[in-house]
Amino acid sequence: MTTTQPTKLRVRQAVLQALHDELESDPDVIVMGEDIATAGGAFKCTEGLVDTFGPRRVIDTPISEMGFLGAAVGAAATGLKPVVEMMFVEFIGVALDQLTTEASRLRYLSRGQVTVPLVVRASAGAGLGFGCQHSQMLDYWFRGVGGLKVCVASNAQNAYGLLRAAIRDPDPVVVLEPRILYGERQDVVLGEEGIVPLGEARLVAAGDDVTIVTAGAMVSVAEQAAPLMSGTSCEIIDLQTLVPWDKRAVVDSVSRTGRLVVVEEGPFTGGWSNDVAAHVSAELFGSLRTPVLRITCPDVPVPHSTELERRFLPSPEYVAEQTTQLIENGRTPSPWWAREEKAL
Amino acid sequence: MNETVNRSSAETSLDRRAALQGSRLEWLARMVEIRRVEENVQTLYNDGHIRGSTHLSNGQEAVSVGIAVAARPTDMVTCTYRGHGTALALGVSPEGVLGEICGRSIGCIGGVGGSMHLGDTTVGLFPTFAIVGAGVPVAAGAALTAWVRGTDDASIAIFGDGSTNIGAFHETLNMAGIFKLPVVFVCENNLYGEYTRINLSTPVENIADRAASYGMPGVAVDGQDVDEVIAAVQAALDRARAGDGPTLLEMKTYRYSGHSRADPGTYRPDGELDAWKQRDPIDILRQRLLESGDATDQEIADLDVRVEERVAQAVASVLASPAPDVAEMLRHVTATTG
Numbered sequence: 001m002t003t004t005q006p007t008k009l010r011v012r013q014a015v016l017q018a019l020h021d022e023l024e025s026d027p028d029v030i031v032m033g034e035d036i037a038t039a040g041g042a043f044k045c046t047e048g049l050v051d052t053f054g055p056r057r058v059i060d061t062p063i064s065e066m067g068f069l070g071a072a073v074g075a076a077a078t079g080l081k082p083v084v085e086m087m088f089v090e091f092i093g094v095a096l097d098q099l100t101t102e103a104s105r106l107r108y109l110s111r112g113q114v115t116v117p118l119v120v121r122a123s124a125g126a127g128l129g130f131g132c133q134h135s136q137m138l139d140y141w142f143r144g145v146g147g148l149k150v151c152v153a154s155n156a157q158n159a160y161g162l163l164r165a166a167i168r169d170p171d172p173v174v175v176l177e178p179r180i181l182y183g184e185r186q187d188v189v190l191g192e193e194g195i196v197p198l199g200e201a202r203l204v205a206a207g208d209d210v211t212i213v214t215a216g217a218m219v220s221v222a223e224q225a226a227p228l229m230s231g232t233s234c235e236i237i238d239l240q241t242l243v244p245w246d247k248r249a250v251v252d253s254v255s256r257t258g259r260l261v262v263v264e265e266g267p268f269t270g271g272w273s274n275d276v277a278a279h280v281s282a283e284l285f286g287s288l289r290t291p292v293l294r295i296t297c298p299d300v301p302v303p304h305s306t307e308l309e310r311r312f313l314p315s316p317e318y319v320a321e322q323t324t325q326l327i328e329n330g331r332t333p334s335p336w337w338a339r340e341e342k343a344l
Numbered sequence: 345m346n347e348t349v350n351r352s353s354a355e356t357s358l359d360r361r362a363a364l365q366g367s368r369l370e371w372l373a374r375m376v377e378i379r380r381v382e383e384n385v386q387t388l389y390n391d392g393h394i395r396g397s398t399h400l401s402n403g404q405e406a407v408s409v410g411i412a413v414a415a416r417p418t419d420m421v422t423c424t425y426r427g428h429g430t431a432l433a434l435g436v437s438p439e440g441v442l443g444e445i446c447g448r449s450i451g452c453i454g455g456v457g458g459s460m461h462l463g464d465t466t467v468g469l470f471p472t473f474a475i476v477g478a479g480v481p482v483a484a485g486a487a488l489t490a491w492v493r494g495t496d497d498a499s500i501a502i503f504g505d506g507s508t509n510i511g512a513f514h515e516t517l518n519m520a521g522i523f524k525l526p527v528v529f530v531c532e533n534n535l536y537g538e539y540t541r542i543n544l545s546t547p548v549e550n551i552a553d554r555a556a557s558y559g560m561p562g563v564a565v566d567g568q569d570v571d572e573v574i575a576a577v578q579a580a581l582d583r584a585r586a587g588d589g590p591t592l593l594e595m596k597t598y599r600y601s602g603h604s605r606a607d608p609g610t611y612r613p614d615g616e617l618d619a620w621k622q623r624d625p626i627d628i629l630r631q632r633l634l635e636s637g638d639a640t641d642q643e644i645a646d647l648d649v650r651v652e653e654r655v656a657q658a659v660a661s662v663l664a665s666p667a668p669d670v671a672e673m674l675r676h677v678t679a680t681t682g
Contacts (some may be wrong), residue, residue: 030492056492062522067481067515074485075497077470078420080492082485094511109461109471111453112676147677170679256363 006187011153014160014188015045015121019083021190022167023053026081028218029167032059032068038239042087043123043182065095069120073103076118076198081167086122088134089176103172104147107232118172121163123179124152125217125265126313131300135309137216140270142174143243149173149198149271151241153256154219158240161196176242178217178265188189201246203253207235210323213250213276215239217313218263224264224316229324242272250276258289261323263314268296268335293326298337311336358629359468361435364413368629369639371570372414372476373647375405375626375675377502378429380655381438385445385459387621389605393446393663401429403600406625407532407619410573414581415500417467420486422479423502423514425460427472428501435467438658443665450469452667454672476537477503477510480529484516487527487584498526500577506537508551517592521558524589528529528580531592532567535597554593567595568625571632597625 009017016167022029030051037060040047050058061068065086071301072082086092092099099120106114112174126135142150149171153159159177166173188194196202203218209232219238226234235253239245254260262273277292295314302311318336327331363370382400389398403409408429415421415434423430431441436452444451445459452464453471463471470486471546473479483501490497508531509512520527531551535542548554555562561583565576573595580591598620602609633639639647675681 042404059523062515062518064515064519066512067484070481070512070516071479071485071488071519074422074482075488075492076485078486079480080489080491097475097478097512098481101475102473103481107678108676109453109457110463110465110676111456112682113463113465115472115679122426137655149678 014156014180018160018163069095070098076116083119089122089124121175124176125178127180131304135302150243152216201249202238204236207233211253214263226320228320322336357435400601407571409446414577420499422483425474431462448665451666455668477507477512478669481516496585505533513606517558526584529592552594562592567597
């Protein structure tokens with residue numbers, strides 16, 4: 001059924017709907033993970049699916065990430081389209097070999113005989129006080145591998161649409177779902193119309209003075225930051241897909257605004273904002289009105305305390321302050337932790 | 345190009361696999377072929393045609409050929425980087441194997457993989473896995489596909505004794521036990537995990553005993569006897585196809601060489617290698633064929649010559665084969681770079 005009439009859904013319901021729709025339309029799709037069938041998923045993203053599609057298509061696994069991710073690789077390589085849930089993205093650490101060294105290489109090593117239409121979806125990110133082993137984005141574990149695609153949901157619509165596109169993609173895709181967003185309730189266009197193609201950025205807000213490129217939970221932070229900068233017109237771009245990222249959309253925008261700020265929930269070292277900054281600086285050197293500014297988290301474990309975690313993540317106020325300083329001074333301001341570190 | 349070359353180049357991997365169903369003499373021919381190909385690996389390395397590492401399986405030929413005889417070409421197989429024998433047994437041509445090892449375009453995956461990555465899905469061989477234990481869950485995944493679709497396909501994971509100390513092995517056997525997946529786990533226990541003897545790395549003498557934890561039968565098999573290997577693999581595959589679940593087979597075998605090209609294997613106790621060579625899998629089968637009257641001395645002598653020529657011809661083709669085109673490096677990374 002195709003409908004362009006939006007439906008109000010929470011982000012986790014949008015994920016559930018995407019899984020439902022793909023399970024329904026393609027008998028090769030299966031869903032696997034810890035506590036996803038009978039219990040409906042730790043974040044309720046798979047609730048009720050086993051009742052509709054049965055235990056051979058919605059499969060509870062033991063707590064054996066390497067085992068079930070590896071099995072998903074083998075199933076994908078022999079014709080199924082498995083969607084694996086990693087309850088927290090950190091849990092993939094014990095299974096990383098299967099994704100980065102096996103799944104991503106089978107097409108190459110078989111000269112295209114073997115394809116791996118595998119999706120790994122994982123809750124990710126900070127903001128809920130889960131502490132440093134359950135709060136990271138970890139996209140940097142996947143981005144430089146080659147042979148893997150990586151995308152990040154930022155709202156109910158792309159939580160639905162990116163997941164459906166990922167399931168239909170012939171290559172392995174990691175879909176990161178910022179778990180802080182699961183409870184957000186928004187309009188979603190379902191059906192074919194609601195599918196969000198991989199590799200395409202989304203224009204969140206049009207503006208003239210500065211382009212803010214962001215993704216995931218930082219999209220709404222950027223949206224909240226924009227009105228705090230009086231007199232500055234912000235263009236906001238949600239990358240949606242980190243690999244391959246939409247270079248053209250970003251370069252087109254910055255070539256008009258002349259300024260680029262990248263807001264990333266991720267480390268200062270090794271974050272995807274480095275790639276965006278380097279590419280835009282190389283492409284538009286000479287026509288930029290200011291240096292590129294990267295606003296990230298510090299290179300430290302995610303702290304638990306509410307007050308510390310709030311500081312750890314870029315806030316709307318911080319994004320507005322840094323961006324304003326960039327525009328006023330024409331050079332990049334130091335990150336907040338540089339001042340703190342001096343005092344240590 | 346002479347007639348022999350034309351005939352062999354038209355022969356597909358599937359033809360080579362089907363040939364094993366013809367006669368027991370062909371099993372012997374394939375085992376001899378594996379031995380000769382690996383002898384050439386050493387020569388080609390000495391002559392500067394091979395880079396990187398190689399891991400010979402000489403001494404283990406009966407396991408490779410036994411699996412190939414028992415399995416259907418549609419049964420997916422995962423195997424380790426000690427995979428020359430498995431690839432040849434399943435049907436990959438000597439040119440395909442030697443060409444890949446030498447990084448030439450004639451190689452079974454065009455020279456981008458090397459010795460550790462031989463594959464051909466037309467005969468069920470996933471590109472071989474160069475990470476210890478990595479292929480074990482992938483084979484279970486192929487079985488999962490059969491389990492979901494309700495077909496009678498089965499899959500086979502081939503791995504070494506060293507793999508049985510890796511988490512992937514235990515996680516996979518546990519999961520296969522729960523779901524009764526149609527998969528056969530074949531451990532080639534050649535007594536050494538890389539440079540370390542099994543008694544120093546593993547607290548049980550029989551790998552087969554490990555099956556007990558995962559609710560499946562574990563069977564120790566004489567891996568030097570191809571008839572024993574075939575019977576055991578066949579029984580396990582039948583059980584898998586019948587929906588009765590997985591089996592762990594432990595093939596007691598031995599590698600005559602060290603772990604890799606760099607390893608002379610000097611850590612092995614005196615006399616161990618010689619003792620195993622007394623039970624050489626090729627000698628055992630040859631003797632049995634002669635005693636049973638299935639083959640004459642002349643037929644076996646002819647077979648040796650035929651294989652020798654076939655492998656020599658493969659070496660010549662490999663040396664005449666160009667390096668892969670640079671564009672091959674950029675292809676097959678994702679669907680859009682196909």
